[in-house]
Amino acid sequence: MANPAALTIHGETPYVASAVENGDLLLWLTRRHIDATKRLALLAPAGSPHLAGFTGETSEYASRTLLLCPVDAGNAAALRVLLPWLQPQTFGLRTSAGFGDRLGLATPGHARAVRANPGIAPIFAQQSIRENVRTNRTAQQVLDAATWGVFEAGWHNGFGADGDHLKTTVDADVMVAAGYTFFTVDPGEYVNDAAHDARYPDLIATVDALPWTDLDSSPADLRARLLGRRFDIGIMDLAFDDESLARAAAKYGRAVAHAVRMHRHLAAVNRNRPWEMELSVDETETPTSHLEHLYIVTELRRLDVRWVSLAPRYVGRFEKGVDYIGNLDALRADLAGHAAIARTFGPYKLSLHSGSDKFSVYPLAVDITGGMVHLKTAGTSMLTAQQAIAMTDPALFRRLYALAFDRFAVDRASYHISADPARAPQLDRLADADLPAVVDQFDARQMLHVTFGSAIMRLGPEMQAALRTHEETHYTALEKHFNRHLSPFVRPR
Numbered sequence: 001m002a003n004p005a006a007l008t009i010h011g012e013t014p015y016v017a018s019a020v021e022n023g024d025l026l027l028w029l030t031r032r033h034i035d036a037t038k039r040l041a042l043l044a045p046a047g048s049p050h051l052a053g054f055t056g057e058t059s060e061y062a063s064r065t066l067l068l069c070p071v072d073a074g075n076a077a078a079l080r081v082l083l084p085w086l087q088p089q090t091f092g093l094r095t096s097a098g099f100g101d102r103l104g105l106a107t108p109g110h111a112r113a114v115r116a117n118p119g120i121a122p123i124f125a126q127q128s129i130r131e132n133v134r135t136n137r138t139a140q141q142v143l144d145a146a147t148w149g150v151f152e153a154g155w156h157n158g159f160g161a162d163g164d165h166l167k168t169t170v171d172a173d174v175m176v177a178a179g180y181t182f183f184t185v186d187p188g189e190y191v192n193d194a195a196h197d198a199r200y201p202d203l204i205a206t207v208d209a210l211p212w213t214d215l216d217s218s219p220a221d222l223r224a225r226l227l228g229r230r231f232d233i234g235i236m237d238l239a240f241d242d243e244s245l246a247r248a249a250a251k252y253g254r255a256v257a258h259a260v261r262m263h264r265h266l267a268a269v270n271r272n273r274p275w276e277m278e279l280s281v282d283e284t285e286t287p288t289s290h291l292e293h294l295y296i297v298t299e300l301r302r303l304d305v306r307w308v309s310l311a312p313r314y315v316g317r318f319e320k321g322v323d324y325i326g327n328l329d330a331l332r333a334d335l336a337g338h339a340a341i342a343r344t345f346g347p348y349k350l351s352l353h354s355g356s357d358k359f360s361v362y363p364l365a366v367d368i369t370g371g372m373v374h375l376k377t378a379g380t381s382m383l384t385a386q387q388a389i390a391m392t393d394p395a396l397f398r399r400l401y402a403l404a405f406d407r408f409a410v411d412r413a414s415y416h417i418s419a420d421p422a423r424a425p426q427l428d429r430l431a432d433a434d435l436p437a438v439v440d441q442f443d444a445r446q447m448l449h450v451t452f453g454s455a456i457m458r459l460g461p462e463m464q465a466a467l468r469t470h471e472e473t474h475y476t477a478l479e480k481h482f483n484r485h486l487s488p489f490v491r492p493r
């Protein structure tokens with residue numbers, strides 16, 4: 001560990017945990033008091049070739065060259081070359097957790113929680129194309145923010161980068177170009193929700209019209225392969241009858257074909273880069289039955305698709321930002337079947353999407369999967385940021401909360417949530433000291449959650465400035481919140 005005194009530049013505070021000695025080169029992150037600007041500092045003998053990839057201000061310091069670099073894209077790229085642990089990696093079947101960071105300031109707080117909960121592989125960079133649009137950021141900016149956050153925190157144990165809910169090969173290309181390693185393929189637009197309760201003759205017609213060439217199969221071939229077989233998944237046997245097979249194929253056949261297309265494309269464009277795939281069908285209208293899960297994975301395996309995790313839509317409601325709504329016994333039975341299929345036909349992890357704040361689910365999920373699980377969270381980090389703002393800048397929080405009331409009716413579209421603004425605490429009756437608790441109130445929390453894009457578009461710079469000024473409050477709040485998320489997933493070794 002470097003000596004803090006050696007890292008202290010006049011008028012700045014060093015992030016001591018970031019310091020790395022690499023041969024005759026010393027690198028660390030430093031923060032200017034006057035405006036909270038962060039810069040990368042590199043100290044090396046004059047003419048050191050290590051300085052070549054970086055751009056910044058050069059000066060003489062203790063008879064060596066000091067280079068102070070802005071935390072921009074070029075310097076992030078140079079840093080990833082120099083320090084391999086800043087390059088996104090893959091984690092295979094390790095228990096893992098994804099952290100969306102919509103403001104680009106949360107990774108150091110996330111890293112603290114990961115450090116306190118050993119054995120959980122972190123995916124610090126994680127954003128979908130839709131989130132990038134709503135937050136006005138690029139995939140590269142998301143990855144660079146995670147890079148700087150990981151460097152600041154001194155986290156050397158690796159992290160993944162998830163291009164979330166990729167719907168097209170063009171979406172995938174954006175993430176590949178930015179250096180992502182984890183690709184969440186979402187064929188949800190190809191799921192036929194109407195098949196869920198369609199009549200049998202209609203199902204047959206739908207199955208006959210599937211893209212059989214893409215599926216390298218035929219209706220007769222499908223029936224020959226899957227009808228009349230008993231699939232032993234350890235805790236029970238599963239078997240299709242004519243109708244359940246037709247329903248599964250009608251509902252998911254096109255989605256399977258699209259997942260195959262996406263997988264082949266990812267394999268081609270990633271070539272020798274490490275990469276891994278998740279399949280998600282969580283954003284569909286109806287739960288994924290065990291037989292439908294079985295149909296999907298036997299078809300994908302037949303077509304040589306490989307994946308590390310799969311997100312079915314489970315029974316009950318996984319609403320944004322709040323605990324599970326539904327019957328936990330029913331969920332336990334549902335998870336048990338999905339986990340048994342995942343063990344038998346993989347193994348691969350079950351992925352919990354909209355996984356934040358589901359505190360009643362985590363012990364169940366760990367118990368049933370034996371840790372073969374990926375926890376995906378996103379918006380809860382922004383809620384934690386808003387809570388940190390409620391603690392430190394009440395006036396700004398009041399503007400955010402007023403915006404949530406204004407925008408809720410529009411922004412809630414595309415979300416399955418049950419918030420009612422009439423039940424949320426009303427702004428004019430709240431004292432400043434009451435504001436942090438507002439973020440924990442069910443209705444207010446979901447209103448703040450679904451209006452994140454509006455908040456960033458209208459008040460993003462103000463939020464970022466407040467969080468930079470009160471950085472320690474923000475990081476501490478994140479660490480505490482994610483300790484609650486991660487600790488149930490830590491298993492005795």
Ligand SMILES: [Zn+2]
Pocket residue numbers: 165280282283353354
């Ligand atoms: Zn999802």
